[in-house]
Amino acid sequence: xxxxxxxxxxxxxxxxxxxxxxxxxxxxxxxxxxxxxxxxxxxxxxxxxxxxxxxxxxxxxxxxxxxxxxxxxxxxxxxxxxxxxxxxxxxxxxxxxxxxxxxx
Amino acid sequence: xxxxxxxxxxxxxxxxxxxxxxxxxxxxxxxxxxxxxxxxxxxxxxxxxxxxxxxxxxxxxxxxxxxxxxxxxxxxxxxxxxxxxxxxxxxxxxxxxxxxxxxxxxxxxxxxxxxxxxxxxxxxxxxxxxxxxxxxxxxxxxxxxxxxxxxxxxxxxxxxxxxxxx
Numbered sequence: 001x002x003x004x005x006x007x008x009x010x011x012x013x014x015x016x017x018x019x020x021x022x023x024x025x026x027x028x029x030x031x032x033x034x035x036x037x038x039x040x041x042x043x044x045x046x047x048x049x050x051x052x053x054x055x056x057x058x059x060x061x062x063x064x065x066x067x068x069x070x071x072x073x074x075x076x077x078x079x080x081x082x083x084x085x086x087x088x089x090x091x092x093x094x095x096x097x098x099x100x101x102x103x104x
Numbered sequence: 105x106x107x108x109x110x111x112x113x114x115x116x117x118x119x120x121x122x123x124x125x126x127x128x129x130x131x132x133x134x135x136x137x138x139x140x141x142x143x144x145x146x147x148x149x150x151x152x153x154x155x156x157x158x159x160x161x162x163x164x165x166x167x168x169x170x171x172x173x174x175x176x177x178x179x180x181x182x183x184x185x186x187x188x189x190x191x192x193x194x195x196x197x198x199x200x201x202x203x204x205x206x207x208x209x210x211x212x213x214x215x216x217x218x219x220x221x222x223x224x225x226x227x228x229x230x231x232x233x234x235x236x237x238x239x240x241x242x243x244x245x246x247x248x249x250x251x252x253x254x255x256x257x258x259x260x261x262x263x264x265x266x267x268x269x270x
Binding site: 033 | 105106107108110114117118121122124125130133134137140141144147148150151152153155156159160163164167168171172175176178179181184185186187189190193197198201202204205208209212213215216219220221222223224225226229233234237238241242245249252253255256257259260261263264266
């Protein structure tokens with residue numbers, strides 16, 4: 001096996017694995033903050049496949065897209081954590097089972 | 105060499121992600137997420153994206169995760185409570201994500217022959233090349249994101265402010 005080459009598909013499979021772990025974390029975690037962290041993990045997984053394809057096709061625009069995703073994710077983290085603080089003030093809990101006002 | 109580096113840091117990535125799921129205290133999950141993001145930065149570097157690798161460390165592993173740990177400390181979040189979890193998640197969620205993962209992996213393995221490989225000698229996309237595209241072709245989206253970030257700052261301040269103090 002050639003030690004100097006890694007198949008592009010391995011990067012993509014790693015990205016898919018990280019995304020799946022993010023979704024599983026989203027489903028099984030009960031703390032609002034950890035659920036939010038799982039979302040960040042999914043965003044990172046998608047970024048990895050963007051960079052991989054940008055490398056594969058020598059397209060700089062793929063990397064630009066990752067840059068935009070990072071900026072939006074940073075904005076999203078700021079607003080999301082502010083919402084978490086507001087929820088904690090109103091309900092005094094971070095358990096997603098108890099924050100079910102909009103549940104059917 | 106590249107294969108070894110890839111295996112080490114992909115292993116760190118997966119170990120961090122699994123640890124994030126297994127830990128019950130949010131601060132431990134946050135620390136594992138920092139491990140994931142830092143090893144992703146190394147993987148970006150292996151893929152020749154030097155600017156993104158540094159941005160990943162500064163923005164994600166730095167700023168975003170500091171915000172997370174700060175909120176965990178501010179709210180004094182304790183151990184996660186154990187509940188039965190969502191019924192819908194068990195019935196639909198897990199089979200769905202398993203199916204998605206299986207389909208993606210099958211497609212990628214199917215296309216493996218047409219995809220190339222990644223070498224360390226492939227060269228890197230310099231920040232100069234990146235900024236030429238960013239500030240020439242992508243100037244409007246770039247300016248729009250700066251407006252978005254400004255709105256996000258205002259929104260975060262407005263949301264986190266205590267009510268009643270006008």
